[in-house]
Amino acid sequence: MYKPPRTPFGLPWRQPTNLLVKAAPELPRLEKAALLKDAETTETMARTLEATGNYRILRRLIPRTVEPRSPGDRVGLIIDLETTGLDTSRNEVIEIAAIKFGYADDRITSIIDTFQAFQQPSAPIEPAITALTGITDAMVDGHHIDTVALEQFVSDAHIVIAHSAAFDRKVAERHWPLFARCQWACSATGIDWKAHGFSGARLAYLLAECGLFHGAHRALDDCHAVYEILARNLPGTEQSALTVLLDRARRPQHRIWADGAPFALKDTLKQRGYRWNDGADGHPKSWYIDADIDVTDAELDYLRKEIFQRKDVNIVVSMITSLDRFSSRI
Secondary structure, three states: OOOOOEOOOOOEOOOOHHHHHHOOOOOOHHHHHHHHHHHHHHHHHHHHHHHOOOOOOOEEOOOOOEOOOOOOOEEEEEEEEEEOOOOOOOOOEEEEEEEEEEEEOOEEEEEEEEEEEEOOOOOOOOHHHHHHHOOOHHHHOOOOOOHHHHHHHHOOOOEEEEOOHHHHHHHHHHHOHHHHHOOEEEOOOOOOOHHHOOOOOOHHHHHHHOOEEOOOOOHHHHHHHHHHHHOOEOOOOOOEHHHHHHHHHHOOEEEEEEOOOOHHHHHHHHHHOOEEEOOOOOOOOEEEEEEEHHHHHHHHHHHHHHHOOOOOOOOOEEEEOOOOOOOOOO
16 A cells, blocks of 8 residues: 655645635635546646655645634744845835744644735845745835734734744844844754754754745745745654754743954854854854853853853853844844
8 A cells, every 4th residue: 555655754645636626715626636646647647746755746835724712822923024134224115924823732734824015125126036035116116014913913813933033033133123022932942953863953844854845035925835834743753953943932031142253263153153244243253152051051161161261251152042032122
């Protein structure tokens, strides 16, 4: 008997045929039947290729349907922004999308609702941005994101998740101050993907490990991709990716600033996990790292011995939690 191959996430490849029909409820009955028959034929072909052991088939991600929130479930939010550039202090939002989901015992239970809106920027969209996102000036012409509707959508979220929270949070806070009061987590950096057998944290790659692909670089598509990844167990564990991410988000850290570190040692710091702050946020132009509290003393010893080579150097350390992690305020 044929058994579908299992992905590194430990789940069988998804069978999309019924979902295809659900995704097209407006079709007449005969057209639905034809669609289902074609999908089943295609799926049979895909299974035949997989059964040889020489092929892996990626299936298009079909967004899960919206369901009512179960009583007692907490509310999470997955957010993605498309912008006019990568400068968090200057560039504008041209699209925002979010998925509101329910979770219990740190496991996703359902999609509760979705939000998507365009916004016309103050200047024409650069061709490079259109090429990346697929968003044109015509698509955003006359559109404005309804702040009141967005605030209502976000208001009951216990956690906001982005796959590039260090970018998305700074931009979101600048446009909508309500995001400064939210707890945040990053699905790219909040899980040690390499420790779980992955070579990186790119969204398209992680989704491929689920046996899926999607229309990347459109905000709502990316939100659905993050949802799918977080809903599944990590390889070789009984923990969902969301469980691991929330556990990481709840633990406070220390931000350690290597201010004044010798320029010649920049590559050494980078290899150790330090990141560069360019000073645009009001903080020093300096390398820094976010370290768990139980390893802070060891990290300070490393800086004094290996980087500054002085025991009496003053190293700035600040506490960060999910309320201020990734924010431009720290």
